[in-house]
Amino acid sequence: MDKQETLSMIGALSDAPGVSGFEDEVVALLKRYGNGLGSFTEDAMRNLYVKRPGLSEGLPVLQLDAHSDEVGFMVKAIRPNGTLDFIPLGGWVPATAPAHRVLVRNDEGRWIPGLIASKPPHFLSEAERKEAPNLSDMVIDVGASDDREIREDFRIPIAAPVVPDVTFEYLADHDLMIGKGFDNRMGCAAIIATLRELAAEELGVTIIGAFASQEEVGLRGATVTAQRVKPDIAIVFEGCPADDTVMEPYAVQTAIKKGPMLRHIDARMITNPRFQRFTLDTARSQGIPVQEAVRTGGSTNGGAIHLSGQAVPVIVIGIPVRYIHTHYGIGAYSDFAYSVQLACAIIRALNKRLIEGF
Structure with missing residues (x-):
């Protein structure tokens, strides 16, 4: 997808109404933008799944997660x-x-x-x-x-x-997006963009994208998606709260226009340190800017996914958004693009032996 197509997708997903439990219109859009990327299925919670096509028997399963609901x-x-x-x-x-x-x-x-x-x-x-x-x-x-x-x-x-009631805007002169629901329509768009980028490539993992419902009321959808997908490893995309306008400069860990945020800990998960280190090393080797954060509050679907099965290594790729959980968020397109680039670099490197080492 080129930048204009991607912005159009982000805007449509942002504008779509979809509070927790009522994600139907978002799910319909995701099917439309994901057409041709794999086979889609749903469950009774309006969780949406897309399985990447191709021969993948015996390969580890990677779950790409994002939640479809908004506050x-x-x-x-x-x-x-x-x-x-x-x-x-x-x-x-x-x-x-x-x-x-x-x-x-x-x-x-x-x-x-x-x-x-x-x-x-x-x-x-x-x-x-x-x-x-x-x-x-x-x-x-x-x-x-x-x-x-x-x-x-x-x-x-x-x-x-x-x-x-908010309409998405893109300010091209400053590469900024303004809209509602960036937590977490940004993540939903990132799954689609990642699958499109990797569509023609042979990989060492089976990818299942899972768009989870009801994250904002307690990670409910992901509790179900993890049971259904049974991942061996997972990447969570999240629109995460930027802190660059509310913290002292020395404490800022999630600024816009400085790349995705990789959290080491939040209220529901200590990030698998081996997978986290691999991700940070990958970002540096690829020249992808990233930020590291230690969070004392908040949580993502990683909190549910990493405790599923017999434990799952999970990282969170956070796209910084100012003022989430209000009517308006401000985010940088560059941070979104770097998040997708990082996910693709990680996925290209994954294989069974590497995953078992996490």
Whole structure:
């Protein structure tokens, strides 16, 4: 895929609505962009699998992982005044939510525009002005006048999924992407791009791409994909939180435009140090810029995959994104491209003997 085709794919995946449990439109797009790359199957959780074609009997199985869901919300209740109570799907900082546009799916499958609203400052007491905002104090307002209008005209039910209303942009002069859901539509696009790059090559592993659902609510999809794929080794692509605008310079480990981030540890996994060292050595030998990170929080699907079977060596190739888990993320295309380049270099070198040494 050339750069323009890849950007078009990233943009379409970013714009697609797909909160945890409602990944259908993302899955449909992945099948379209992955057409010709292998055989696709699904399971009841909307996990999507693509197996690379070719003779591969007896070869170790490599799982390429990325999660297809994004953070968003779900309608909890309908108030008499026509506004909607909601709950978060995934981790949100409440202060980032109000005054942003969202889309609410109605029972006909249409996406209804709305706003996350909070009490205007004119009506706040002094005590309320000093309080930190809570999602429970906010509502989604689609412009209805009462609950009857919500049910009969807007046709919005409880449990309706809600996504940020954001359109992808690419700023060519600065090689920057702005959009929603980069955690982890970047990773989904990286799997497709990697498979396309390797499509004509003979490899020492069988590749199965697994697009996991419901990562943002507890690595649920990957718990299932790992059982089904039964990998011998895995690479996790993830849109990971950039820290270059929030940390002191000496502590920055995940800056945009400095290549993918390779984490040594997070809240759910200590990265296999032998596979990690091999990856770092590969990056250096290929001239691919990378960043190393020690994370005290956060997690990826690697947390579920590395504990599957009889233990699986896993690395995480993190594509830095500023301000994930908000409406807007900022990422550099170069970091995405280097992530795919690194994955391809690793895969070309893998074989049974090497994997057994990890």
